[in-house]
Amino acid sequence: MANKSKSKGRANNEINASSMADIAFLLLIFFLVTTTIVEDKGITVKLPPWSEEEPDITQLKTRNVYSVLVNAQNQLLVRNQPMSIRDLRKNAVEFISNPYGREDYAEKPTKAIIMLKNDRGTNYKTYLEVYNELKGAYNDLWNEASMKKYGVPYDEDKLPLAYRKAIKAEIPMVLSEAEPTAFGEEK
Amino acid sequence: MSKFAKKRGKADPNISTASLPDIIFMLLFFFMVVTKMRDSELKLTIITPFASELTKLEEKSLVATIYVGRPIEKYRPIYGTKPQIQLNDKFAKVGQEEADIRYFMESFRTKVPESRRPQITTSLRVDGNVTMGIVADVKTALRKSGQLKVNYSAKRRPDATL
Numbered sequence: 001m002a003n004k005s006k007s008k009g010r011a012n013n014e015i016n017a018s019s020m021a022d023i024a025f026l027l028l029i030f031f032l033v034t035t036t037i038v039e040d041k042g043i044t045v046k047l048p049p050w051s052e053e054e055p056d057i058t059q060l061k062t063r064n065v066y067s068v069l070v071n072a073q074n075q076l077l078v079r080n081q082p083m084s085i086r087d088l089r090k091n092a093v094e095f096i097s098n099p100y101g102r103e104d105y106a107e108k109p110t111k112a113i114i115m116l117k118n119d120r121g122t123n124y125k126t127y128l129e130v131y132n133e134l135k136g137a138y139n140d141l142w143n144e145a146s147m148k149k150y151g152v153p154y155d156e157d158k159l160p161l162a163y164r165k166a167i168k169a170e171i172p173m174v175l176s177e178a179e180p181t182a183f184g185e186e187k
Numbered sequence: 188m189s190k191f192a193k194k195r196g197k198a199d200p201n202i203s204t205a206s207l208p209d210i211i212f213m214l215l216f217f218f219m220v221v222t223k224m225r226d227s228e229l230k231l232t233i234i235t236p237f238a239s240e241l242t243k244l245e246e247k248s249l250v251a252t253i254y255v256g257r258p259i260e261k262y263r264p265i266y267g268t269k270p271q272i273q274l275n276d277k278f279a280k281v282g283q284e285e286a287d288i289r290y291f292m293e294s295f296r297t298k299v300p301e302s303r304r305p306q307i308t309t310s311l312r313v314d315g316n317v318t319m320g321i322v323a324d325v326k327t328a329l330r331k332s333g334q335l336k337v338n339y340s341a342k343r344r345p346d347a348t349l
Contacts, residue, residue, distance in 0.1 A: 017208065024211035031218045040244040040252075040310055042235075042340040050330040072318075120320030124313050125236040127322075128339055132238040139240055156242065185320045 043128065043135060048176070063104050064111045066095050070130055072121030072184025085129055092137035096171065109141070109171040116177045121184020138173045145170060227276035231256035236315040238341035249307050250338075251295040253288065255321055256314035270317040272325060288328040312340040 068088075069077040076083045078091065096112045098105040106112035114134055118127055139154065145167050146154040154167065233256040244250050254273035258266045272279040272288070279287040296304055309329060313322055329337060 018204065020208035021204065021211055024208050024215055028211055028215045028218065031215065040247075040250060040338070040340060041241040041343065042244070042310065042338040043238055043240060044242040044308070044336070044338045047326060047330050047335040047337055049333070049335060050327070118319050120318060120323060122319040123315070124317050124319055124322055125315035127319050128236045128238060128315075128341060131339070132240050132341075135240040180319055180323045182320075185318065 043131060045131075060113065061107075061111075064106050065113055065115055066092065066106070067115045067117070068130060068134070070116075070118040070122045070126060072119040074123050074126040076130065085126075085133060088130065088133040089137045089140070092134055093140055096137065097141060113174045113176060116175060118180050119183040120180045122180070134175060135173075138171065141171050142167050227273075229254065229273070230259060230262050230276075230278070231271060231273055231314070232259050233312055233314045234316075235312060235340045235342055237344040238339075239344050241341060241343060242338065244308060244310060244338055246306075249299065249303060250310050251292060251307060251334075252310045252312055253291070253325060254312050255317055255325060256312075257317070270314070270321045272321065284324055285328040285331065288325060289332040292329070292332045292334045306336075307334065308336045308338050309334050310338045310340050 067077075067079055071077070076085060076088065078088065083091065092114070095105050096109050098108075116130070116134070142154040146152060146159065146163070149167070150159075150163055152159065154164075156164070231254050233254060255270060256273075257268050257270055258278075266278065272284055274287060274291040292309070296307065299307060311322070311325065326337070329335070
């Protein structure tokens, strides 16, 4: 009896935790391998709701319409003038804000409308670049307006919603996309 | 002199590893939280184009991804090199892409609580080298299914300052 109780007292009553680290390592490596840290970033777009009828654009004044055509050879035609993508942003900013009050540019930013049309054979890369420049033009304008009004740069996350709304009411982004024409479709 | 020798002999030379599991668990939890399970195998080669005016997609559970690109080499004997649309782990059937996309969006919507459904974004991961035709078809299908919030996936241009 005495012998038994002695052995009980001697027994190490802690669980051996040295393998815990190995188990945790195993799990860690499993998660490292099976998971991906992909930061999904991109250009956010709001598509127009679907309707069977083509929108009527005949009542728009030509001076307010900024038409951008991208053909199947990835060339740009802006208001019937060929243009390179590099000049697009500056030109669009000038068109929308019309700082010198030109007769053929938008009456005021609220009336400006951008019309984007492409062929089915247009490269997606080119299309996105053009879209990026047009969005960039508006971002530049919003930034400018925000700096002037509130003294802070325009930022989707940091600027209060009311401020953003005020700026967007002043310079709304109106970008209409026409159905692509069927040129240059891949067979 | 003998005092020192005695002390040295008694000291435990092992570093305590008792806190090691805790450290590893901390790392483990970090990775479990920040990462997302790869839910489908990508069967297309997709190199997204560069852009500068980017928005981050915040909540992964509200993002449905549609892939468009050319099949990887393994699938070329079956599908050829024409651009394909991948939904989850299948290609959309040629000729009924629209129905497939609508079904895909509909089944994604049912997984999201009703109050959050308007915040669902569709991320279009499209290869830079496909033509707009297939992208336009996807866009039309999305518009018809009432999914209007779309994000064109792109990488930050290396020279961009913002």
